[in-house]
Amino acid sequence: MTGALLTLRDLSWTPALGGSGVRPFTLKKINMRIEPGEFVGVIGPNGGGKTSLLRCAMRYSKPQGGRVGLTGYDLWAQSARWSAQRIAVVGQEFPSEFGLSVREVVAMGRIPHQGGFQSESSTDRLMINAALEAMGIVHLQHHEFGLLSGGEKQRTLLARAVVQDPELLILDEPTNHLDPKHQVELLTHVKRLGIAVVSSLHDLNLAAAFCDRIYVMKDGQIAAEGRPWDVLTADTLFETYGAEAIVDAHPQTGTPRITWKFV
Numbered sequence: 602m603t604g605a606l607l608t609l610r611d612l613s614w615t616p617a618l619g620g621s622g623v624r625p626f627t628l629k630k631i632n633m634r635i636e637p638g639e640f641v642g643v644i645g646p647n648g649g650g651k652t653s654l655l656r657c658a659m660r661y662s663k664p665q666g667g668r669v670g671l672t673g674y675d676l677w678a679q680s681a682r683w684s685a686q687r688i689a690v691v692g693q694e695f696p697s698e699f700g701l702s703v704r705e706v707v708a709m710g711r712i713p714h715q716g717g718f719q720s721e722s723s724t725d726r727l728m729i730n731a732a733l734e735a736m737g738i739v740h741l742q743h744h745e746f747g748l749l750s751g752g753e754k755q756r757t758l759l760a761r762a763v764v765q766d767p768e769l770l771i772l773d774e775p776t777n778h779l780d781p782k783h784q785v786e787l788l789t790h791v792k793r794l795g796i797a798v799v800s801s802l803h804d805l806n807l808a809a810a811f812c813d814r815i816y817v818m819k820d821g822q823i824a825a826e827g828r829p830w831d832v833l834t835a836d837t838l839f840e841t842y843g844a845e846a847i848v849d850a851h852p853q854t855g856t857p858r859i860t861w862k863f864v
């Protein structure tokens with residue numbers, strides 16, 4: 602029995618056969634563990650398998666091989682509701698949520714914790730208000746979700762994930778669409794929640810500053826794993842992205858600072 606919160610053991614996954622009959626991609630023998638309270642990043646090139654991996658960990662894609670364990674339980678032996686009571690997700694694509702207000706979208710995060718016909722409790726309301734406040738979207742709560750800007754949608758979806766009160770938060774490029782101030786604010790807020798987080802990130806300076814550990818995904822495999830200073834080296838970055846970087850220390854945080862060279 603492991604003390605880890607999330608454990609992926611020898612996980613493999615292949616998409617269903619496409620029209621051409623070719624299997625273009627597989628996740629191969631992925632091993633990963635996330636401890637309670639850890640902030641773990643997944644980085645790597647486009648198409649490397651980050652989203653595919655996160656989908657297996659969130660009980661969306663069923664792996665053909667290996668095991669996903671959450672607090673020692675086999676995730677795929679549990680119900681979707683069991684999973685939703687423990688794992689919250691902010692995905693790479695926006696859901697459409699036609700016609701719903703921002704507040705209604707955030708309130709959806711409480712559904713896994715409510716009985717069938719139960720309406721919003723006072724605790725639910727307090728949690729929803731706090732999340733709207735924390736994400737700076739109180740003034741938007743009665744606006745239609747579908748009409749928001751990309752960054753406002755992203756903050757609404759994070760608020761929904763927070764009210765779900767999860768043990769594990771899975772984020773797929775959460776800073777996409779956000780301006781610099783909101784990028785930093787969102788990750789600072791997530792970090793302060795103190796829960797386990799696994800997040801794909803393309804901005805390596807943010808990964809360096811916020812992640813306790815980082816996995817590098819390339820060609821469906823984990824190519825490297827470790828603390829930011831172990832992983833974000835010029836050599837590993839070149840092997841991963843084929844791009845040259847200068848790595849020095851961030852003047853404020855002392856975490857790695859990556860500057861891409863122009864060819």
Ligand SMILES: Nc1ncnc2c1ncn2[C@@H]1O[C@H](COP(=O)(O)OP(=O)(O)OP(=O)(O)O)[C@@H](O)[C@H]1O
Pocket residue numbers: 616617619625626645646647648649650651652653654693
């Ligand atoms: N359901 C699917 N059917 C067919 N191919 C898929 C499916 N899901 C993912 N793929 C393929 O798997 C590969 C990995 O995709 P994935 O979305 O996991 O990459 P990623 O690392 O998240 O990339 P990005 O940085 O662009 O978000 C891609 O080549 C993609 O086309």
Ligand SMILES: [Mg+2]
Pocket residue numbers: 651652653693773801
């Ligand atoms: Mg992706």
